[in-house]
Amino acid sequence: MIRLLPFALLAAALWLAAALHLLPLAEWPAWPLDPARMDIPQILLGFGLMPRGAVALLAGAVLGLSGAILQVVLRNPVADPTTLGISAGAQLALVVATMLAPELLEGGRWPVAGAGAGLAAGLVLLIGARRGFAPVTMVIAGMLVGMTASAVATAMTLAQGQYLLSLVIWNGGSLVQGDWSGVRALAGVLALGGFAAALLARPLRVLSLGIEGAQGLGLNVTGVRLLAVAVAVTLAAAVSAELGLIAFVGLAAPALARTLGAQSIPRLLALSPVIGALILSLCDGLVLLVANRLGEMFPTGALTGLIGGPLLIWLLPRLRGSTPPGTERAEGPAPRRDRPAPLLAGLALALVMAALALVWIGRVPGGWAVLDAQSFAAFLPMRLPRLIAAAAAGAALALAGAILQRLTANPLASPEVLGVSGGGAMGYAAAVYLLAAPSAVALTGGTMAGGALALVLIAAFVSRRDMPAERVLLAGIAVSALASAVLSGAMAVGDTRSFQILAWVSGSSSAVTMPGALALAAVAALLWTGALLARRWLAVLPLGPEVAGGLGLPLRLARLLLIALAGTATGAATVLVGPLSFVGLMAPHMARRLGLARPGDHVTGAALIGAGLMLAADFGARMAGFPYELPLGLFASLIGAPWLIWLMMRRIR
Template sequence: MKRFAWIFPAIVALFAVALFVHEASLRLPLALWGKMFLSSASLSMDEIILFYGIFPRAGVALVAGAALGLSGALLQQLLRNPIADPSTLGISAGAQLAIVVATLFFPEFLDGQRTFVALFGAGTAAAIVFALAARRAFEPVTMVVSGLLVGVTAAALSAALTLAQGEYLMSLVTWNGGSLSQQDWSVFQSLSIEFVIAAVLSALLLRPLLLLGLGDAGARSLGVNLVGIRFAVATVATALAGFVAAGVGLVSFVGLAAPALVRGMGIRRPAMVVAVSPVAGALLLFLCDGLVQFLASSAGETFPTGAVTALIGGPLLLWLLPRVRTADLHEKSALIPKPRVLRQSLPFLLLAGLTIVVLALAVARDGTSWMVLDLTQIRDLASLRWPRLLAASAAGGLLALTGAILQRMTGNAMASPEVIGVSGGAGLGFATALTFWPTGGALTQLGGAGAGALLVMVLMLAFASRRHLPADKLLLAGIAIGSLSSSVLAALMAIGDQRSWQILAWLGGSASTATAGTAMLLGGIALVGLVVSLFFTRWLTVLPLGAPVARSLGVSVPISRVVLLLICGMATGAASLLVGPLSFVGLIAPHIALRAGFVRAGDHMAASFVLGAIVMAFADFGARTATFPYELPLGLFAALVGAPYLIWLVARGER
């Protein structure tokens, strides 16, 4: 431990306590606090608020922070991954989705069973992420990318379901932001009991957990049951995140920050990191909540504490990037399957595309049944349908093209457009335009989204230009920037005004706003992007072989990354401007193209482009007709198309 390293946390603790005393004293002078504990039968209104609101809130902040700190420390030690925590692994988002679903559709079951529901959602998300990463021995980047995709899916579904039930909008958005407001001591009591039980179990598991650091062979030789210990530790860490989600909502990145702060103090022994991380987590969340209350009392704007803690995630991930170990397997592509017969795939691809076009233009619902339109009806409705069909197809093609480029460039089969953070940047720019120019109209909003996407793209290009930055760490840089953008969006949505509805609607995605002009513009951008990408076929043939091979063949790795990432950023930004940050298309289309036999780089990009267009056109058709006369968010339907495929990959063990 560094000498005098305790001084900084001591100062932070004193500052946090001072904030708490200041805010509490606004309700009741410090000299009168003892009266509440002596006689609680005749309390004034201010004393009731202090005793049953402010004090329990402070207690919940401390216990929830400690639980998240312990959860993050356990996950980081288990996976030997300094960027693992319930947020980056999608566990918290899984708990969030489960509670949103129960709130909207099974409210009678949720009453009294909130903890069980949150644990079910957190456990399901954790199981999917661990299954996705198991094929690569829980390699850090694969774990985080898998967690990101699971988290994006869960968050998209939560947002879409919230939009579909407008009467629940504000309460769910506030809960999703992680509000620590309390009305009694019940949450503090339940969280305290749950944390103590989890802490005892963690102490019992600590020795075998530390032995895992010797490697599988060494731990097995010392009698450690590898599967059992990993399952037990993962269960405790997941349960801690679920307990917090059930009690206060989504509180992000405390589990990531607490162990990082402990190591920053000079504590290196794994046992001490696990032991001290709960203290750091408690202090961090207590401080953030004090700052939130101070800002609320001085500025009059209230943010859920969880939305504020999420703001530390992006910068912290960027700071931790150099500390993430990189497995050698990322220098070799696992993407290239055995070639298959293209003659069977091409006709099927063309037939699928033609079928989707016919469905989109000639099939409709009248609210009770399906019908096939005649030529007159098709002609009458064509002006309404073809712009959104073209816009959705072009957006899907651009996202799939981006996914194919990213997967070949990085050698990571889980890379997708969401990973590079451009979609999150576009959303941040969109929200900024709504905040500062609320009457600016659609053009101002599109301009803000474009500026946000451009800013993130510039940051990613700066990382890509680094010669010695491994390709998979480039993905982590995108995740960090995207996390920061998403955190700001969550904070803005949690305010609870009209912006919440507009931001949620845009995040869900919709092609309904596409006009003939915007659809043709996006279609033109898509075709240009495809043609330009095909000029770099040689790079994308060589890069999956690894950086050393690429350099030996005369390919400049930093320059190729910058150029390819520039194409990906522009493609993702253009798609996000019109139809929102769509999910999964950029992940699944390149996989399907490879399995269909489109192995060569040029064929792979072209086939991915066409498949992405087909998938997104089908998603738009389903979003428009499945719940007619109501329209589902396009992003939701895209996720519903992609999620089964992702689960199928897990079941086959082909990740």
């Protein structure tokens, strides 16, 4: 505890500096606070900055305790409300209730946030139960559920302009306070959570012996697990309801507690809230310091998100090994088609026919309509560019997914999961903020460079440590989480660049011109050609580095070039559809299940299927909210999420 004293003093000093910047010490209001006898600066201090400092301590303690309980009960050092999708589930529930059923919020936000967090946690636990609660499986499932929930919440926020600014700031995790009600509420939650943790300490110690040992001592393993998870979910949902999305405090606090010597469960449960309080208080102090210096205030939750990606990567070597869900063994042997040419020709023909049908069919104020020849000729120049762009983006993402799945020998690999889309997002944001008036070429180049750089960093990190394939997935998810935090902080600033990034995150093809669409199609065609030329590498690499090296494959060159191909494909497509679509995950799977096993057939079939999936998403984005267009990324995610959940819930055979 003594080692924490300097950090506590620093947090106190940062808060005190912000308070003195607002009001000299001699003018601070006397306690008890009475707004009738206070001027405006005193009210800002007494009912704004003071409760904000207390809320930072309480919320950090609540999240630290929630993360510690989750890590103990699941025996997983990277479990926390963020990595298990709990906070994102609460966020999505509150966004949906705000927009679609505001009457549900009349009784407060807490019940709605609790329901969303509980549903997300239940889904993740259901997937984990089918895989023996393997640590990597749990975190992959949780973070993908969380990424999907966050994407849908962002898309819905963008679609409802009247809620835009307030929801964007709230989603970033703002600690701004207007009175002491939040302090009282979180203090009650922390007290109840601490009491529950004290009661659970002994059963959790017994559970740490293993399922068989705990059952042998008469412990109700299922009951203890459900009760502990319920307590952790309630704690996390309370913070989400009160403050928004505060990421990764529940991951960092127990990890640092173990580093400081908290090996026993009671000590871990006691020390984690203290460290969590210090982490969030320090982050908020830094936010206040920046605000005092630059006059720019951004949500504290965005800063805590910057902790999570590096910390999660640092914790990867400490994870126990596990079999990732969705492997070939889990799915059963994929069929192998002897004559794939007719199927590929059929897929290409179906894609062309679908594109024509989507041009002909549309909605008018009176309902659905089929265009006549004259209307078709009038609408074709407007619809054709976006159809070409959507199909090309889908094909590029599918090509990237097929390459990554063969490169890592893991069928769960995709641009979204491996952090390539997240890196592309940071590249896009960098171009927006660093260039005064970024052109389309600059934005595309920044996105491509970001995607390729993210994949190179992940590959370098994992290759040095000889980690199994599922660690690559988790490292990529960490990069995606880091990118999400950066984008949340950028969007919450609220200037015109923030809204440009927010619009891009959800994805839309409405502003695509014909030159841009043709350029994206050309990029997809070149990438497909490159994948075909590398089909021998793609056939040998899944056999493992020893076999590939024995067959004379230049491993380093092959990996570097394939990474560049995947990063380029993802960057080009991400500019159009945003950082999350799951097309790169679904299309290669579908192609493989159709019997397209050879590398050339696989990448070609995946490209055609990906193009069709993105065409379907574009059609849904245009028609579902007629006469207004909804985000393309939302529909692509809604197609991909059910597929991903079904894939991960399949039992190992």
